[in-house]
Amino acid sequence: MDDNSRVGEARRFAAALALRAGLDELEAGRLAIVVTELGTNLVRHAQRGQLLLAVREEAGDVEMVAIDHGPGIADIRRSMDDGFSTGGTPGTGLGAIRRQARDFELHSSPEGTLAVARVGRAQAAALAAAPAIEVGGVSLPLRGEIVCGDAWAAAVEGTRTSVIVADGLGHGLDASEAAQAALDVFAADPWRAPRVLLEVIHARLRSTRGAAVTLLQADAASNRLRACGAGNVSARVLSGAVDRSLVMQHGTAGLQMRRPEEVEIEWPQHALLIVHTDGIASRWEAQRFYPLLMRDPALAAALLLRDHSRERDDATATVIRRRM
The missing domain is CATH 3.60.40.10 (PPM-type phosphatase domain)
Structure with missing residues (x-):
């Protein structure tokens, strides 16, 4: 993710994966938002950022993994709040991901940030049936x-x-x-x-x-x-x-x-x-x-x-x- 054009490319790829996963229009829209926010954060703030996407057919969802090599997020809790920004943007990125994704977890250190997010079918039912x-x-x-x-x-x-x-x-x-x-x-x-x-x-x-x-x-x-x-x-x-x-x-x-x-x-x-x-x-x-x-x-x-x-x-x- 080294250029803004990559964000649009990732969003188009995610749309194809949404069809494969059987997501409805609302769920596909959620997926587009999450991919856009993850990709934009990588382009604007990260060093050597990668965004990986895949369908998990049995789970009926699309999984996204964002990987970068720094500089890390100094205050993750504050960064999750809407309105917080270090780049002159509205600051809704991480908060939007948390709201739209069924699963969202983040780990950050000076070596870089790792994030995993998933959007899938029947989100509430899938979460309730979480395996051991x-x-x-x-x-x-x-x-x-x-x-x-x-x-x-x-x-x-x-x-x-x-x-x-x-x-x-x-x-x-x-x-x-x-x-x-x-x-x-x-x-x-x-x-x-x-x-x-x-x-x-x-x-x-x-x-x-x-x-x-x-x-x-x-x-x-x-x-x-x-x-x-x-x-x-x-x-x-x-x-x-x-x-x-x-x-x-x-x-x-x-x-x-x-x-x-x-x-x-x-x-x-x-x-x-x-x-x-x-x-x-x-x-x-x-x-x-x-x-x-x-x-x-x-x-x-x-x-x-x-x-x-x-x-x-x-x-x-x-x-x-x-x-x-």
């Missing part, structure tokens, strides 16, 4: 590619979730085909044991170039986590008291892989489950994520992408948390 577990993610292709060779998906049922993150070898169309094939297997039966799912994925991907795959199943009621994977898709359990990386076996689903073995550990009450592909550096400081432990998981995914993307490959970060 939230999953958020950000996935971006290598610059210059038209598709992403990474992919992720999640199923949530009651107090449990099942998540897959796949990284097709290389990037571009062939990598995307491999990653999507893994997601197709997952979607057919996401609650099968992770080791069984990985074996089925391995067989399905033999006709593709292959992919690194990690599968997680977590239950907030039993506080247990099961994981299984092949290749360099990293998984980490993180809270103020716990920081544990889950070691996945070597190999590539669809090419060469040992018999899958599962890891089962405790899922502490306030811990995030963070899964990311190798387009994101594996060494990052846990302390940066402490302010986000109780926040929308898409914020943590955006932080990981902004500060630790290698920028030479597709990059995906997926974050799971309990809704407290």
Whole structure:
């Protein structure tokens, strides 16, 4: 978002996504307002701003993630008030977003500001039916590619979730085909044991170039986590008291892989489950994520992408948390 013309471009793209999401005229209007305000703030106030938009088909909404590299918002609470402005404008931006979006959360520091907003169908009903577990993610292709060779998906049922993150070898169309094939297997039966799912994925991907795959199943009621994977898709359990990386076996689903073995550990009450592909550096400081432990998981995914993307490959970060 480096020019005012980008705001109009984002608004037109959002209109197309509104049709895909099945939003009515009123909801599409809300979406246009939120996209305009987020985009305008990035152009006027931010350094290296990005605005990401995607349809979440199962949720029936359009999600927007705004990412920038500074200078940050000095007083978030005051900035949310209508009439407050640092740029000579009417100052209705953040307040308008808060009113029009079903979900809106913001995290800011001198390193930059992250925001997530969603506009969707039947907003009040959707909010009332909020699940016990939230999953958020950000996935971006290598610059210059038209598709992403990474992919992720999640199923949530009651107090449990099942998540897959796949990284097709290389990037571009062939990598995307491999990653999507893994997601197709997952979607057919996401609650099968992770080791069984990985074996089925391995067989399905033999006709593709292959992919690194990690599968997680977590239950907030039993506080247990099961994981299984092949290749360099990293998984980490993180809270103020716990920081544990889950070691996945070597190999590539669809090419060469040992018999899958599962890891089962405790899922502490306030811990995030963070899964990311190798387009994101594996060494990052846990302390940066402490302010986000109780926040929308898409914020943590955006932080990981902004500060630790290698920028030479597709990059995906997926974050799971309990809704407290």
